[in-house]
Amino acid sequence: MKIKAALAKEKNYPLVIEEIEIEEPKEDEVLIKIVASGICHTDAESIKGNGTPFPAVLGHEGSGIIERVGSNVTHLKVGDHIVLSYSYCNSCSQCLTGHHNLCIRTVELNFGGKLQDQTYRLHKDGQNYSTFFGQSSFATYAVANINNIVKVDHDVDLRLLGPLGCGIQTGSGTVMNSLKPEPGSSIAIYGAGAVGLSAVMAANLLGLKNIIVIDIHENRLELAKELGATHALNSQSLNVVEEVKKITDGGVHYAIETTGVPVVIKNGIDSLRVAGKISIVGMGGDVTLNFTNDILMEGKTIVGTIQGDSTPQVHIPKIIEYYKEGKFPFDKLVKFYNFNDINQAFEDSKTGITIKPVVIIGS
Structure with a gap:
């Protein structure tokens, strides 16, 4: 399937939006149409070379709508609104004791460039592109494991919710x-x-x-x-x-x-x-x-x-409820940018003009 993505091709180079290929989701994965993605300091550090291997598609504060589910996915369905968060294995000693943020495979799954099964989903001209945080949300579509995914209410602006997956959660x-x-x-x-x-x-x-x-x-x-x-x-x-x-x-x-x-x-x-x-x-x-x-x-x-020592599927819905009650107005941090202006959004974050840039990718 062809998608558009902001490609990080080399260290310290601006992102370039181009067409690439994404593979279909496997048994425990879903295909998400990305609506928006927050820009985080970790994305900026990765552009500097302190993250996943190049070439890569960055982005790890994605929000979107499920378009396809794998054969083993039972608790999510097409049309669900979701927020994407960090990747974890859900089977190591840390995950099994509720410390998913300290998963023993954290570095591998979030910065290693591959998904849970150690394969790539993103390609261009025969070359593999690294996935970031198990999602790579600077793209029109993403494939992610069910552990990355938090189902959210339909009555909150989905464009706002991506930053809950990392910065606001932290x-x-x-x-x-x-x-x-x-x-x-x-x-x-x-x-x-x-x-x-x-x-x-x-x-x-x-x-x-x-x-x-x-x-x-x-x-x-x-x-x-x-x-x-x-x-x-x-x-x-x-x-x-x-x-x-x-x-x-x-x-x-x-x-x-x-x-x-x-x-x-x-x-x-x-x-x-x-x-x-x-x-x-x-x-x-x-x-x-x-x-x-x-x-x-x-x-x-x-x-x-x-x-934030958080399990996303527990913490993020809690913050959304506080937001709906007027007790956690995180929308005051956000400024929206068009996808084509993603490099300007990074620059505005660096200079302090914008606290939390969010790029609008789909609808």
């Missing part, structure tokens, strides 16, 4: 599933992108007393306050650690670091109170710590959190 899930802060406690959120602002909405939903957001873009800090932040700090104009400790009388109970910037990670650790806990979400590099002074003597906890 931010909200880190608060709700990983940190699980008590009502009345305090949290510092470093970075006011889609992940950080989703964490703000989750923290507000859970009734935290102090929700402190740190960023360098004033427009994002203003939106953070609109979404429930009690304090918005521009790290370019003040000492973040001192200010956080002043606001909270000694430091926050919890923190989330979404930027991956080493100095920001260190600030996040230093702004914790005794026995505080920080979740590292951003993809970062080396950070220098004095383990005794920074961690041991104050009993602090550092944890890495992938995909």
Whole structure:
């Protein structure tokens, strides 16, 4: 079957929309007509060469409508509205204990370029193209395993829902599933992108007393306050650690670091109170710590959190319900782009103009 897809042919090159071939779904797979796809930092990192092998079709925040189902698929049908999320095997020790985000085959299934059965579904001129996150949603159609798929209600704009599959799930899930802060406690959120602002909405939903957001873009800090932040700090104009400790009388109970910037990670650790806990979400590099002074003597906890410690089929419908009730307005993060403008959408995300770009691919 011929489809159009945004092809990543080489490292650091713009995406090119061309016609390629996609194979029919196998027994435990479905064919999805892609309606829209969010653009995530992980897509941008992959263009830089830090993801799946080239050539590839990227995209991992897809939403769409099922057009065909494999012979073993019983809980999904043609016409269902769905959101695509990360890939997992559903049979390893991590998956079987409810930690699908830490599937032992995570790297292989999401970044290895092949689908569950270790074959390729995307081809052009006899060459295989890597699949990304088991979906490759920067295309008019995708084939995905049933584990990638979350069935959603028909009464919500499907164009909005793709980012729930990664960025919004990561931010909200880190608060709700990983940190699980008590009502009345305090949290510092470093970075006011889609992940950080989703964490703000989750923290507000859970009734935290102090929700402190740190960023360098004033427009994002203003939106953070609109979404429930009690304090918005521009790290370019003040000492973040001192200010956080002043606001909270000694430091926050919890923190989330979404930027991956080493100095920001260190600030996040230093702004914790005794026995505080920080979740590292951003993809970062080396950070220098004095383990005794920074961690041991104050009993602090550092944890890495992938995909918000969420099982998509549980977490995403929950967020949609909160959205329908007016409690989680993630639509305020989104700006729509035409598929042909996908490279501009990446650029606007990089410069901070747009928080969560979503490219409209189908209808």
